[in-house]
Amino acid sequence: HEVYNTYLDQLEYAEELGFDGIGVNEHHANAYGLMPSPNIMAATLSRRTSKAALVVLGNSIALYNPPIRVAEEMAMIDVISKGRLDAGFVRGVPYEVFAANTNPTQTLERLWEGIDLCVKAWTTHDGPFNFEGKYWHKRQVNVWPRPYQDPHPPVWITGSSDKENIREVARRGFTFAMFLQPHEKVKEMFDAYRESSIYDDPEETRRHIAYMPLVATGETEEEAEGFAK
DSSP states (O other), rough: OOHHHHHHHHHHHHHHTOOEEEEOOOSSTTOOOOOOOOHHHHHHHHHHHHEEEEEEEOOOOOSSSSSSHHHHHHHHHHTTSOOOEEEEOOOOOOHHHHHTTGGGGGGHHHHHHHHHHHHHHHHHOOSOOEEEOSSEEEEEEESSSSSSSSSOOOOEEEOOOOOOHHHHHHHHTTEEEEEOOOHHHHHHHHHHHHHSSSSSSHHHHHTTTEEEEEEOOSSSSSHHHHHHH
16 A cells, blocks of 8 residues: 555655656566556556646557557556556566466467557448457447547557567557666667668657656765665
8 A cells, every 4th residue: 555655745746846747567377576467556556647648558469359448448547547548568578478377479479469459440430340459359449539639649559679579669659668678789770770761760760769768866976885885
């Protein structure tokens, strides 16, 4: 109880301090993360904030069956927050894949098929549709409400070091985010994104790549360096 509310207080305070976005993510089957549903956290924040983007980075879409529930919940958050959702998707880390009893060799294909299903559900306005994919077969897909943002919330992808997958993110105009990698590797991955970017303006391309650094703070330089070690 204390941990959840402390971090929610900090995220709300981040908006007061002027941060453009506040983020939540997802982990399962491990004490490392206590956020099995980032959508619940984002929904809570959507009522307690009014300006910052709500960056859900992200839903482990490759582990879900079916992913339509993700599309529905994200659309609700986008409507409640008046279009402040950034919708992130991730493959999931190994211990989550095993706990979900999912074939680890299929998670990348499942990720993209799940994203395709969510985006189609968000953007189809001429009636229900059937979806026949490799992993999911859905009849009468009919998401209500549709997202507040048109055609859909910005999509983020994270966690891949495969250059071809990064190029696919770029070709779709999605945002690619990376963390917990050395700077040299991050540059290599970002260069792969730039090579396939659909944006003519380099500045617009730059806005669609993101890096999360780990920062240690302290009362003195020595104290901060000690925390960092």
